[in-house]
Amino acid sequence: MQETDFVNKREFFEGVRQGTPVCISAAPFGALFGAVAVANGQTIAEALLMSMTLFAGASQLVGIELFGQKIAAWVIVLSIFAVNFRHILYSAAMAPFVRHFSASEKFVTFFLLTDPQFAETVRRGEARGKVSFSWYLGFGLVIYVPWQVMTVLGATFGKLIGDPKLIGIDVLLPIYFMAIVLGFRKRANFLPVVAISGAVSVIAFHTVGSPWHVSIGAVAGMLLAAMLPVKRNPKLHEAGQEV
Amino acid sequence: MDGFFHADMVAVILAGAVATFLTRIGGYLLVMRMKSIPPRLEAALNAVPAAVLTTLVAPAFFTGGPDVQVAMAAALIASLRLSSLPMLAVGWCAVMFMRYVFTG
Numbered sequence: 001m002q003e004t005d006f007v008n009k010r011e012f013f014e015g016v017r018q019g020t021p022v023c024i025s026a027a028p029f030g031a032l033f034g035a036v037a038v039a040n041g042q043t044i045a046e047a048l049l050m051s052m053t054l055f056a057g058a059s060q061l062v063g064i065e066l067f068g069q070k071i072a073a074w075v076i077v078l079s080i081f082a083v084n085f086r087h088i089l090y091s092a093a094m095a096p097f098v099r100h101f102s103a104s105e106k107f108v109t110f111f112l113l114t115d116p117q118f119a120e121t122v123r124r125g126e127a128r129g130k131v132s133f134s135w136y137l138g139f140g141l142v143i144y145v146p147w148q149v150m151t152v153l154g155a156t157f158g159k160l161i162g163d164p165k166l167i168g169i170d171v172l173l174p175i176y177f178m179a180i181v182l183g184f185r186k187r188a189n190f191l192p193v194v195a196i197s198g199a200v201s202v203i204a205f206h207t208v209g210s211p212w213h214v215s216i217g218a219v220a221g222m223l224l225a226a227m228l229p230v231k232r233n234p235k236l237h238e239a240g241q242e243v
Numbered sequence: 244m245d246g247f248f249h250a251d252m253v254a255v256i257l258a259g260a261v262a263t264f265l266t267r268i269g270g271y272l273l274v275m276r277m278k279s280i281p282p283r284l285e286a287a288l289n290a291v292p293a294a295v296l297t298t299l300v301a302p303a304f305f306t307g308g309p310d311v312q313v314a315m316a317a318a319l320i321a322s323l324r325l326s327s328l329p330m331l332a333v334g335w336c337a338v339m340f341m342r343y344v345f346t347g
Contacts, residue, residue: 025327028328043246044247045248046253046256053257053260054259058296059263067252073255073258076255077258078262080259080263081262081265082295083292084262084263085288085291085295086292087263087266087270088266088269088273088288089270089285089289089291090267091267091269092271095274095275098271099275106271107268110264111264165342167339168335168338168339170311171307171314171315172331172334173303174300174311175314175331176331177299177303178318178322179331180292180327181292181296181297182322187293188289189289190293193294194293194294197293197294197298198300200298201297201298201301201302202301202305205302210302213298217297221294221297222287222290225294226284228286230283
């Protein structure tokens, strides 16, 4: 049985150990975010603040991309919300495994929720019935803390470089997003959704213009998914690899 | 770029942080209230990440120069065998090649 008010060391360090590979593979993206953030006009302190309060790599990069394009603030916030929308599914799906946490533990739990955290929580929860807060915290912190360090390192380095095109940073962003998209390739309706969202967003980009192509393309893909024949029990667990 | 923080930037960051936290806790709060999500809604929600991110990738490819297109194509081919970090490395090498070697 797990203690309720103290962190169980053994569980905590098991979480740390399991989270370490995620931490290592996410680290370059933290640095990437820092470098891109500075290239798009954020200060190092602002980049760190964003990493500390959002702690969601893809949406941070999307937000930064839109900052650079001088887009209205509410559109940026809405886009961040849209990119993070999948977390709604995650927190719904992992509810049975964390509902025994206290209110403050739940606050920390959902603040630290990322794709790998979700995937591991469901895996562990399905095997054991529930997960301990100590394990969850260990897994989360070993990703959270290095994320901040890497953000500052990347931002400091990016500031020294100046023009991101010189060292090819500009191309990393779309490739990074492409990698995340491909991470979802085992999901139901993957190919039709990607095809329709891609086609509609390109058309919208040339007709309606940026940033509306993002919402329009995304809605097209969602509508298509809703209209296609429903397969029973879509696999929520096959989440992309992203922090 | 003077100072540590700009008020408007900080406001957007904090609003983004609140929006992010709402998505993280939202599903839990929702599922505690309703017993199940309608299947078509679930299918639509399930399509969200791929749909949103594709809209960032496709226009970048079609509006990018040859250097960007070659890099993205190379990364896509690399992704058939490699995970995302090596894939990123392949794309980066390709764009640097196009910028500094291929075009002289």
